[in-house]
Amino acid sequence: MPRKPISKLSRQSDGKTGDPLALIIKALAFSANKHRDQRRKDTPASPYINHPIDLANVLRNEGGIRDGVVICAALLHDTIEDTQTSPEELQREFGKRVCAIVLEMTDDKRLPKNERKRLQIEQAPGLSRRAKLVKLADKICNLRDVAYSPPERWDLQRRQQYFDWARQVVDGLRGVHARLERAFDEVFLLRPRQ
Numbered sequence: 001m002p003r004k005p006i007s008k009l010s011r012q013s014d015g016k017t018g019d020p021l022a023l024i025i026k027a028l029a030f031s032a033n034k035h036r037d038q039r040r041k042d043t044p045a046s047p048y049i050n051h052p053i054d055l056a057n058v059l060r061n062e063g064g065i066r067d068g069v070v071i072c073a074a075l076l077h078d079t080i081e082d083t084q085t086s087p088e089e090l091q092r093e094f095g096k097r098v099c100a101i102v103l104e105m106t107d108d109k110r111l112p113k114n115e116r117k118r119l120q121i122e123q124a125p126g127l128s129r130r131a132k133l134v135k136l137a138d139k140i141c142n143l144r145d146v147a148y149s150p151p152e153r154w155d156l157q158r159r160q161q162y163f164d165w166a167r168q169v170v171d172g173l174r175g176v177h178a179r180l181e182r183a184f185d186e187v188f189l190l191r192p193r194q
Contacts, residue, residue: 020068023094027072028053030093034083041151052077054141055134062140063180065133073101074134081106097130104131105138117165124172132176139166140184147190156192163191 031052038048055074059065072094079085080102091099104127107116127135143166146159154162170184 023068024056024071024075027075027094027098028056031075031079034079034085038082040145040149041153042145042149043152044149046149048078048082051141051145054144055137058137058140058180058183059133062183063133063137063177065177067130067133069097069101070130070133072098073105073130074137076102077105077134077138081109101128101131101134104128105134121165121168121172124169127173129176132173133180136170136173136177136180136184139170140180140187142166143184143187143190147187147192156194159192163188 032049035048035052039045040048040051052075055077056071059071059074065071076090076094076098080087080090087099087103090102107120109116111119124132124135143163146154146162150159167188170181174181
């Protein structure tokens with residue numbers, strides 16, 4: 001099935017001017033279209049789009065983040081990594097600032113999984129402030145998912161290892177946003193036990 005084109009909104013899509021809400025809705029529509037056939041690995045196979053929406057919700061409603069560029073990047077954070085979206089397409093549609101944050105969030109899928117995880121820990125302290133906010137929301141949402149609706153085939157040890165790895169990543173983000181860091185620390189208390 002061909003992809004539906006996302007209607008062109010304001011060409012002022014770099015987040016500097018224009019209507020931030022229009023850009024956020026455009027990012028939501030773009031992300032929903034790109035992730036439309038993807039499902040989460042939980043038992044009910046939840047629609048993948050729930051994940052970026054959760055990030056935007058955590059940032060705005062738990063963290064109080066009002067930066068439209070950050071919210072857009074949260075909605076789009078997996079598009080380059082997990083869909084057929086190019087950096088050029090993302091920059092054309094949403095501007096350099098949003099694209100730059102998404103690129104900071106994007107793992108190189110050509111690398112082995114353990115190397116990608118190691119790099120997330122190593123690179124976390126050097127991320128831009130905006131990318132740190134998105135990364136922090138991503139880890140909060142992922143831990144909640146692993147705690148309440150884990151991937152179907154993940155045993156106890158794998159869930160525990162994910163929690164421990166996420167904490168290492170977040171330790172490199174500390175100092176960026178106290179409320180979101182507290183939210184992470186609270187969800188970390190849900191680390192599965194034997």
